[in-house]
Amino acid sequence: xxxxxxxxxxxxxxxxxxxxxxxxxxxxxxxxxxxxxxxxxxxxxxxxxxxxxxxxxxxxxxxxxxxxxxxxxxxxxxxxxxxxxxxxxxxxxxxxxxxxxxxxxxxxxxxxxxxxxxxxxxxxxxxxxxxxxxxxxxxxxxxxxxxxxxxxxxxxxxxxxxxxxxxxxxxxxxxxxxxxxxxxxxxxxxxxxxxxxxxxxxxxxxxxxxxxxxxxxxxxxxxxxxxxxxxxxxxxxxxxxxxxxxxxxxxxxxxxxxxxxxxxxxxxxxxxxxxxxxxxxxxxxxxxxxxxxxxxxxxxxxxxxxxxxxxxxxxxxxxxxxxxxxxxxxxxxxxxxxxxxxxxxxxxxxxxxxxxxxxxxxxxxxxxxxxxxxxxxxxxxxxxxxxx
Numbered sequence: 001x002x003x004x005x006x007x008x009x010x011x012x013x014x015x016x017x018x019x020x021x022x023x024x025x026x027x028x029x030x031x032x033x034x035x036x037x038x039x040x041x042x043x044x045x046x047x048x049x050x051x052x053x054x055x056x057x058x059x060x061x062x063x064x065x066x067x068x069x070x071x072x073x074x075x076x077x078x079x080x081x082x083x084x085x086x087x088x089x090x091x092x093x094x095x096x097x098x099x100x101x102x103x104x105x106x107x108x109x110x111x112x113x114x115x116x117x118x119x120x121x122x123x124x125x126x127x128x129x130x131x132x133x134x135x136x137x138x139x140x141x142x143x144x145x146x147x148x149x150x151x152x153x154x155x156x157x158x159x160x161x162x163x164x165x166x167x168x169x170x171x172x173x174x175x176x177x178x179x180x181x182x183x184x185x186x187x188x189x190x191x192x193x194x195x196x197x198x199x200x201x202x203x204x205x206x207x208x209x210x211x212x213x214x215x216x217x218x219x220x221x222x223x224x225x226x227x228x229x230x231x232x233x234x235x236x237x238x239x240x241x242x243x244x245x246x247x248x249x250x251x252x253x254x255x256x257x258x259x260x261x262x263x264x265x266x267x268x269x270x271x272x273x274x275x276x277x278x279x280x281x282x283x284x285x286x287x288x289x290x291x292x293x294x295x296x297x298x299x300x301x302x303x304x305x306x307x308x309x310x311x312x313x314x315x316x317x318x319x320x321x322x323x324x325x326x327x328x329x330x331x332x333x334x335x336x337x338x339x340x341x342x343x344x345x346x347x348x349x350x351x352x353x354x355x356x357x358x359x360x361x362x363x364x365x366x367x368x369x370x371x372x373x374x375x376x377x378x379x380x381x382x383x384x385x386x387x388x
């Protein structure tokens with residue numbers, strides 16, 4: 001029995017061409033990019049080539065890209081950096097209730113340091129209300145942080161409109177674009193973004209490397225102190241192989257993104273329609289159309305999400321019940337609760353996320369296996385018996 005991997009939102013397999021591009025920088029081209037001799041400058045040149053690739057993908061200038069150790073670090077850098085650099089102007093941050101923990105926990109930390117945070121609600125599809133954004137702004141607001149697309153339910157937020165509001169009011173605008181960069185078109189100018197977080201391992205690159213886009217002129221305080229790497233923005237010897245892999249992954253994404261989006265959208269829609277047709281007491285979570293091409297999140301009543309996940313694993317099918325960063329937490333998803341789902345329904349959810357190598361045969365297999373698993377679990381469920 002082969003393995004069917006349908007958790008690309010958690011992490012993606014590293015593309016073979018990315019691995020190939022990285023290998024020399026572990027061995028013969030191993031120099032420290034801060035060194036002035038030839039092999040150090042070779043490594044530095046490789047970093048700058050990768051930086052140009054990343055910048056080009058989102059319509060930025062090369063010097064506006066700072067490499068980090070992860071998307072989480074990029075989120076921390078953006079939010080803490082703006083907060084501490086702009087304390088003289090204000091101490092208020094606006095974000096949403098459905099952000100990734102990298103944003104929410106950073107905001108919670110800042111609240112212990114005297115900052116005020118407004119957590120905007122979302123509607124039943126996970127969409128932010130633009131009027132709620134406007135109403136939340138005060139004369140102390142220094143930052144708005146709204147993710148471009150939610151990692152659990154796939155809903156794509158109205159960033160361009162939020163960007164206009166931020167620009168009109170002179171407030172910095174940050175987005176966690178970890179799930180979108182390399183998968184759908186992203187333009188920092190069209191969206192009005194000042195800071196944008198991204199991660200290599202979500203787009204077929206290696207783990208342990210991310211980047212933060214910082215619009216030229218943005219007042220930001222560095223929180224990694226040491227050397228002058230990354231133009232003094234982020235001290236620490238750069239992860240040269242990882243950065244090279246990131247650059248190669250972005251290069252491949254630029255060439256293949258549109259084709260991949262078309263392919264996974266077809267498979268996504270087939271999976272959604274098949275699940276809704278074959279399983280009763282099921283609902284789709286997230287926006288029905290304005291969602292990531294690869295995301296399917298469903299709640300299946302009278303069947304516990306973790307049990308479905310483990311039973312699918314026994315069949316060689318890898319899916320999740322939500323964010324990989326929360327997989328060891330027993331509480332229901334904060335994202336699904338924010339949509340208004342009761343805790344029991346939130347506990348009965350599965351997230352399928354498709355990718356470059358997902359096949360129609362794999363989708364067919366899920367549609368064959370999952371209804372049988374649900375029927376088995378429901379047969380043992382006292383809730384299902386009482387419902388009948």
